Amino acid sequence: MLLLFSERAAAQIETRTFPSPMVKGLRLDWCKHFGSECGGPAAALFCKEMGYDKAARFVLDQNIGGRGIPTLVIGDGRTCKGPTCSGFRAITCEKAKAIVMRPKPLDQPAKPPQAVTSPKTGKGAEGKAPSVSKVAPSTLAALLPGGAELYRCSGGACDFRLTTDHEIDPKSASQSETYHWDVNKITAAKAVLWQVATEPFAPFTGTAPDLAPKGLAASGRGTKSAGGFVVDFKQLGRKQYLTTGRVPEQFVVRVVPLAAAGSDKIVGKPSNIIKVYYGAKAPPPPPVKFHxxxxxxxxxxxxSFTPPEFDDPNRWGCVVITGYKSHTSPLIRSMFPLGEMCPKSYRGEGQTIDSLGEFVDLLGKGWDWLGGKFDGLKDLAVDVILKYSIFGLQCQITGVLAQEAAGGGAKDTVDKACSTAAKIAVNAGLAALGVPPTLPRYNELLDRGVDYAVELAADKFEAETGVPCVGPCKDALRKGFREAANELKGKSAAQGCVGTEEANKRGREPLCVPDLVEAKPAKGAVYSPPxxxxxxxxxxxxxxxxxxxxxxxxxxxxxxxxxxxxxxxxxxxxxxxxxxxxxxxxxxxxxxxxxxxxxxxxxxxxxxxxxxxxxxxxxxxxxxxxxxxxxxxxxxxxxxxxxxxxxxxxxxxxxxxxxxxxxxxxxxxxxxxxxx
Known part of the structure; x- marks a missing residue:
């Protein structure tokens, strides 16, 4: 019988996983359009851009914008820089790879294939009468799609699918093993033929011999696209011994996809093969290669470690007068002489603290006060950085670059961009040191941590503006930090300048130092953290x-x-x-x-x-x-x-x-x- 093929194709699935997918040098945003069509639509469009049919799987990488990673919205071409911008941890794309058979033109009659015959007997090469081949087995095998899976389960709900070879002890009381199949990736497969053989399976041809391979010891049919079957190797071993006089040391197991229950039509390539070593030792597995x-x-x-310096309740509000502004009057200088000064004692009832335990909200009270003062002085630090350091000029240049990078659509002016950059520098730089400049140890920490503060501020600046801060920009940050710190240290810091009631709770009268007088907390007056x-x-x-x-x-x-x-x-x-x-x-x-x-x-x-x-x-x-x-x-x-x-x-x-x-x-x- 001659079988004529119309143009047809057998699909093979080709997949590729893209970890942390990028578009135009930026991480792909979780949404196809800004704030809408998130997840699947964005992944599908990305896969089409990469030459694939669809997105098979994708994993969310949430709020990567908060880690300083901008994302590109693929449908709009817009960049998302906020802390809630999310991306993909990975996307797996897939497409059907087709192998096409094309017939000869219909106006040319198809010639039947010629069998090879012996010139002496007129018979085929094996002494049989010549026959017509429908199609070469290798061609038919190539046409059939793959994707059938054979596995064993591990875990309560088959959490892991094991496809590795395994051993069975012939002396064990129970020698049964459960195998599972899954042919859902082969569209035409609605059933399977499972096979257990004592010899390796011959090369697959997609024809009748594949249904009864050499050494077949047991087989059965599954009537669904996914299911399981049990093999009793103790019974198989006994059967082989009675038939052949020996017990095989190895079995091989596979499933063949079929069109339907009761059909012998093979519609896909067989599954992976699992070898069973029956009383024999399995060879060591090949070394695992990790990507x-x-x-x-x-x-x-x-x-180094510096322990905390605890505040002494008896020294609350004490300050050290360190200097004066140039236009400070002699009267003010005489009222606030250089050196240590403490508030007057209050004769009423103050607050006492137990020596063995304390209320958490009283621990480090002076530290909380200094932190608040420092927060209030950050705006001053911004002004100092912009006004007194070359960062001001560098910032103007950077602001222009930031506007150009935004395609002219930036709403902020250059001045606002510069102010933003300076605030980033203060928050990420000076604050990164963790201690307000009014504390005595601040100079030491600034000297040891200024490089860290500069690098961190530069990272934050680039994440916000998209423009790298290198070379002169970092030098300007370093100088700006020091000048801002010096300016902040010149400000008065009098913890005792509070209301009368608050001061009396501490057993003191209020002590306020004028702005013209430079002061800092005295030792023991405030808490310094470790x-x-x-x-x-x-x-x-x-x-x-x-x-x-x-x-x-x-x-x-x-x-x-x-x-x-x-x-x-x-x-x-x-x-x-x-x-x-x-x-x-x-x-x-x-x-x-x-x-x-x-x-x-x-x-x-x-x-x-x-x-x-x-x-x-x-x-x-x-x-x-x-x-x-x-x-x-x-x-x-x-x-x-x-x-x-x-x-x-x-x-x-x-x-x-x-x-x-x-x-x-x-x-x-x-x-x-x-x-x-």
Whole structure:
């Protein structure tokens, strides 16, 4: 019989996964149009642009704009730079790859294929009468689509599909194994023929011999596009022994896709083959090759730690007069002479603090005050950077470039762009040091951390404007930081300049220093938080698995404290309440861990110091305090505010750890805390 083919094609699915997909040098936005048609529509359009038919899978990478990564909206061509802009972690595209058979023109009669015959017998090469071949087996096999899967299940709900070879012990009581098939990727497949053989399967032809391969030991039919079957190898082994006189050491298992239940029409390539080693040892698997990508790698070391300086209630409001403005009158100078000055005492009732524990909202009260003063002076720092440093001129140039980069459509003026850049510098630079310039240790921290502040400010500036801040721009930032800090240090900082009622609560009268007088808090007047200085060194990039590299490198700094409580009688919060506490070990955190970014521009081998300030207290409570508060009659709010800070801090050991996803090992340091 001669089979004539009309033009036809057998589809093969071609897929490709694009990790962190990019368009025109920017990450692809999650939405096709700005704020609409998000997820699938954007992924589908991207795949079509890449020459594929559709998006098979895609994964959200949420709020990457908050990590300084702008995205491109593919349908509009607009750039999204806000903190809520999202992108794709990966997109898998697919398309049908067709193999086409074309017939000879219809006006030319098709000639039947000629069989090879023997000149002597007139028969075929094997001594049989010549026959007509429908189509070459290799051609038919190539036409049929693939995609059939054979696997074993692992996990409660088949969480993992195992396609690896495996072993079965002939001495085991149970030798049954369950296999599963899935032919949903082959459109025409509605059923399967599963096969277990004792010999390797011959090359696939797509013809009848594939239905009864050599060495076939067992087979069966599945009437759905997905399902499972059980093979009892103990029974198969016995059957083979009775038939052949030996027990095979190996079985091979596969499924063949069929058009329908009860049909012998093969409509797809067979599945993967699973080998079963029956009493034999499976060969070692080939080494796994992992696809990797480079990840920045840093060596991290904690080089120093400065413990907190606690404020003394008896020195609240004290200041040190450091100088005067040029036009300060002699009368003012005589009223506020150089040196230390403290508010007058108030004879009324002040506020007392227990030596063993404290209310969390009173811990570091002076620090909160200084932080507020610093926030109020940020606008001044912006003016200083713009007015007194060459950053002002550089910023004007950068503002013009930013407008040009926006295609002339930027709404902000050049002046506003410059002001924005200066605010970025202040917030990301000076504030990155974590300490207001009014504190005595600020000069030391500025010297050690100015490079970090400059690099971080440059990263933030580029993320906001899209224009790199390099060379003269960084030099201007560095000079601007110092000049702004000097200007801020010249401002009066008098903690005691409050209302009479507030000052009297502290046992003092108000003390206000005129703006013409330069002052700073005296030692012991305000609380200074603990500061750790971390050194980072940029090393060669480390290879990591694709998709596991962090998008932003950070350092997470923690401080865990251990101490030995000496024991004794502890009074409770209610009159007459208390308990006897034995000597015991206590441990916990007194400060909330701090996370800071690592600047992106650090060169290979370059070194940088980063001051990290622990500026937030963490509530710590001993077990006995928890019990005493639970049985007290005081309001629950008081218990929530209480902290056994001193019990853990005084003379304890602080374990500092600087961890980073961009470092193979953390930087650690143990320090003994002073007694308080």
């Amino acid at each position: 990797t990508q480079p990840r920045p790698d840093y060596k991290i070391r904690v080089v 500061v750790a200085v971390v050194e980072i060194v940029r090393g060669p990039d480390a290879p990591v698995l694709i998709g596991t590299a962090p998008t932003v490198c950070i350092i997470s700094m923690s401080m865990k404290v251990e101490n030995t409580y000496p024991g004794g009688y502890v009074s409770g919060p209610s009159p007459g309440s208390g308990t006897q506490v034995p000597l015991q070990k206590i441990a916990g955190e007194l400060y909330v861990p701090v996370t800071v970014p690592i600047p992106k521009g650090l060169a290979l081998g370059a070194k940088m110091e980063i001051p990290i300030t622990f500026d937030r207290f963490s509530k710590f409570e001993t077990p006995w305090t928890r019990d005493l508060w639970r049985t007290s009659q005081l309001e629950p709010d008081a218990s929530a505010r209480w902290s056994d800070f001193n019990a853990l801090y005084s003379g304890g050991t602080a374990h500092l750890a600087a961890n980073s996803p961009c470092s193979s090992r953390p930087g650690t340091r143990d320090v003994r805390l002073p007694r308080r």
